[in-house]
Amino acid sequence: MSNFKAINFHSARFLKSAARLDQCPEDTGAEVAFAGRSNAGKSSALNTLTRQNKLARTSKTPGRTQLINFFVLNDPAFRIVDLPGYGFAKVSKETKKDWDYHLEQYLQERKSLQGLILLMDIRHPLTEFDQEMVEWAYESGLPCHILLTKADKLKFGAAKTQLLKVQKELTRHRELVTVQLFSSLKKQGIDELSELLSQWLVPNEPSDLQEP
Template identity: 55%
Template sequence: MSLPFQQAQFLKSAGSLQDFPEDTGAEVAFCGRSNAGKSSTINAICRQKNLARTSKTPGRTQLINFFKLDGDTRLIDLPGYGYAKAPAHIQHQWQSLMESYLVHRHALCGLILLMDIRHPLTEIDWTMIHWSKHYKLALHILLTKADKVSRNAMAKSLTRVTSEMEQHGFHAGTQIFSATQRIGIAQVQEKISAWVSQALVESCPG
């Protein structure tokens, strides 16, 4: 099953559990630090320049943004975490909103965790990794902004992340990604399509 990523459309933004679309079908959520490039990644995967709003100001995404692919399939842009300049009460609101989504959303079938390839596996990244394991969510890691480093640095970062994940008992796919150089797009598209296909089959009665 290959999803029609290029047909993706903005569905809605939600600031509370009550605002979320109907909890049916299958969703894949993108999460990561506020400067990891989630919006740019979604745009690259869907081959649309302005599908997800991008900003040079970290922490700009304060709501959960839902994008419809086809039928009952959606991509989700979660608020970026770890933006130190945001007021404490705003950070708390973001955290509560993300927790509401991650804990209660039955349609969620996988998390794409973005990390800047130059600064992977921060403390808050590990929190998300542990969270995904606790809630038995499929996890796939994108080492973003690969165009900012040399090929040697890419390989070292990929090896380091893969090794540390295995040492801590986590089994997740990890790949190099660059939205600007279009590196790794097909690979993550295939991962999302596989998750969605499996989730929809498992949700069918009988």
């Protein structure tokens, strides 16, 4: 009988922030990182997943999050990671270059990283930045799951059409890249996301894990 304790995303609590790879928590266990443009609804998605309104800071000023933020789950070996938003931050080129360097270093060298959740506004998917992240993950052999956020902004038929369009655009990446609809406002897609995260964090356990 397995000693596995189902992952409870509601148990997430802040662990620490890091500006550089050497400031990150010990590189053991397993973690999944969330990335996306600064207006893609990343903080809202994390708060919805964990049912905590203030776990990840939301701001009306895109690009506010400038650090890599780590959150530990009910088992200390499991973490979710909030990466700095990209694309809209009003910072100097030098600062952005510094961010990009440390972020790339984290993505390439972090051994405990099991997958990337990439958030895109369903109305504006696959921007240049998004495609760069998808290509990087694909070439690195890292599973990437796309959340088409703010799905409530479109009627169901239009949202489904957009989903199919994005899937078609990423056909050559289908071995490692998957896509789903998501809405923090309507609580849409939470179960699908929770199940996928459980599979990534505990790959040797049954795939039908459910939260307690």
